[in-house]
Amino acid sequence: MHSAPFSVEVSVTSLSQENEYISNLDPLKADQLIHKLPFLNQKKDTIELVLLLVDIMPSMNEIHTFDKYQANAAIRDIGFLLGSLKRHQVEPVNIIPELEDKMNLMGEKSGLPPRDTLLHYTVWNPTDFRRRTYTGTQDEQFLIESVVVAMEPLVRCIILLRNLHLTSLSSPEFKIICQEIVALFENVIEGIVIARRKVSPSYFANELRFYFDPIILNNREYLGPGAVEMPMFVFDHLLWSSDCQDEEYRIFKETYLPYIHPEMRNIYLEFENKSSMVSKVCRLADGQVEFNSIILDSLKSLSSCCRLLKSFRMPHKKIAEEAYAHTKKQDLTFTTNENTHRNHGSGGYSTDILTHILNLTNQKIDMLEICISNFQAPESGRNISRN
Incomplete structure (x- = not known):
């Protein structure tokens, strides 16, 4: 052993x-x-x-x-x-x-x-x-590589976000951690770029994805490997969604929670039903009596993390939509129950869920931007502090 x-x-x-x-x-x-x-x-x-x-x-x-x-x-x-x-x-x-x-x-x-x-x-x-593959094709090799490139930087970002929750908004360290997250998250986006450029949407939709279909064990379905099992929703959870009341997104996250690394699962559960980073800093900033340039820098740095998340969501959504568009073209020729099922991902979700998550993300980003605008507005009445 x-x-x-x-x-x-x-x-x-x-x-x-x-x-x-x-x-x-x-x-x-x-x-x-x-x-x-x-x-x-x-x-x-x-x-x-x-x-x-x-x-x-x-x-x-x-x-x-x-x-x-x-x-x-x-x-x-x-x-x-x-x-x-x-x-x-x-x-x-x-x-x-x-x-x-x-x-x-x-x-x-x-x-x-x-x-x-x-x-x-x-x-x-x-x-x-x-390396193990189903098809031996370059498309599949690049599909695997796109996740390998993104996974470790994403895990690093999650651990840094966890540390950020323990860091004072008025500490210069807050901005430093945010900058580290932004730098690492660029590599997560690089994974999406590889998938977009190197994996044919048609080949993925009409060949590769069928290898990831659910199987039956214990009289229930177990989902196959899929990009949705990236712990991106854990990153979301710590950044903006741990206190999100949207039931559809909550069910979505809990569907995939068993399929992520146990350590990532533990971090998710650690912050369940607690304030997200965005909610926490907005509450702290709104209660700040004095204007503090360090706090403003912290808020803007967190905003950079949020904007980068948005720049990940858009191409991810585009890739999924292109793949399913090819699936639907095939289904016009072969209309079967199986193909109808495959208009959805292995977890039973269509690309509509990605639009929904993007909308929820944007709502929280907007909340942070309003908080920043209010914090630095002259009419806020805050006294100036240079500490």
Whole structure:
């Protein structure tokens, strides 16, 4: 059994080390076998896919010896076969009933659902010649890379936002942390740029996304890997939405909460039903008797974080709309219940949810901008403080 090579504390370093550690593991000895997948998927050879899944599937005794890192590496490799079978309209558990107990045990060890997630598909996926793919295409390689590029900077931003909640608005450190978030978030946007430029919307809509369909285990659906499992909603949660009363967005966040890293999930729960950063600073600024240039700098720096979030939301929404537009074109020719289902994402949401989230984001940004305007207005009556 492998031992953990790092502290379990929430830190970027530990999570980055975890990504590398899991991606290097091959507990099912699947490195060579898994590279058959693109060929088998091209042939739609479900019999060989089932045989390959049976071949790499560990016994219950083996699973009991796994630590959480080995369990996640095993789920990763099994997940590629589950997604492949489901893409070819085979429900895996109907063919291999013992799959359920084994996936449940590995899921329990991993602290994640009993199937693969975006983490398994991207940051826990080996690099170079060991990388697992469904199709072997450049589009899929760039799809994976777009998430890998964005994930660690996003995690860093979330941890910095958590620190920001503990930092005084009147401290120069507040502005410094905001500037660090802005610099890092540019890399998150770079991930979107890669996806936009390198992944064909038509190919994603009509081929790749079907590998991420939900599967049935325990008489319920478990969602497949998807960009929506990026912990962007945790970033939102800390920045502006932890106190958002919108029921649709609350349900959306809670749908995907089980699928994100347990440490990110813990941070989300830590701030549940508490004031968001935007609400907190607006309340503090409105109650400030004296005008303070440091507080104004802090407010403007937080506004920069919010505006950058908006610059992420717009291209993300555009990519999703382009993908689903291609899906709808296909559905004009092939109208089936399955295609109707696939006009929505794997979680059952259409692109309308992205418009809704963007509108909610803009409302909170507007609230902050009004707060800044009021704070620095001469008619506010605040005394000038240079501290």
